[in-house]
Amino acid sequence: MSSSFSVFRHKVAVVTGGASGIGWALGEALWLAGAYVILADQNQKGLQEAGQKISHSSERLTLVHVDVTDESSVQQMIKNTFT
Numbered sequence: 001m002s003s004s005f006s007v008f009r010h011k012v013a014v015v016t017g018g019a020s021g022i023g024w025a026l027g028e029a030l031w032l033a034g035a036y037v038i039l040a041d042q043n044q045k046g047l048q049e050a051g052q053k054i055s056h057s058s059e060r061l062t063l064v065h066v067d068v069t070d071e072s073s074v075q076q077m078i079k080n081t082f083t
Contacts, residue, residue, distance in 0.1 A: 009034035014081060016068050019046030028054045031061055038081050040066040 013030045017023030018039030031037045031054050039054075041047045044065050051063045064080070067073040 005029060005033035010036070012036045012038070012081070014038045014040060014077070016040045016066065018063075019043040019050045024050045024053070031055065034060075036060045036062075038062045038064055038077075040064040040068075040077055042067050 008030050013027075013035045015023050015027040015030065015037060018027045018037075019041035020043070023039070023041070027037050027039045027050070037054075037060060039047060039050060039061065040063075041050075042065065047063050047065065051061060055061050062081075064077050066077045
């Protein structure tokens with residue numbers, strides 16, 4: 001892992017589109033760098049599978065079902081993440 005990713009150690013990162021593709025890869029990289037990662041996606045099954053690929057424990061990883069086209073869904077995710 002690049003040393004530039006070390007700035008994310010002990011930080012909170014919210015990654016939307018975290019069930020697959022670039023979102024999943026970014027979430028994994030941040031988690032490996034020591035960040036507390038909130039993987040968010042509308043695809044609940046894909047989100048669970050992505051979470052299992054990153055870690056078999058819930059340490060520093062939270063999976064959140066969110067619809068980014070729905071403002072109240074995003075607001076609830078933010079509230080739950082940062083309160």
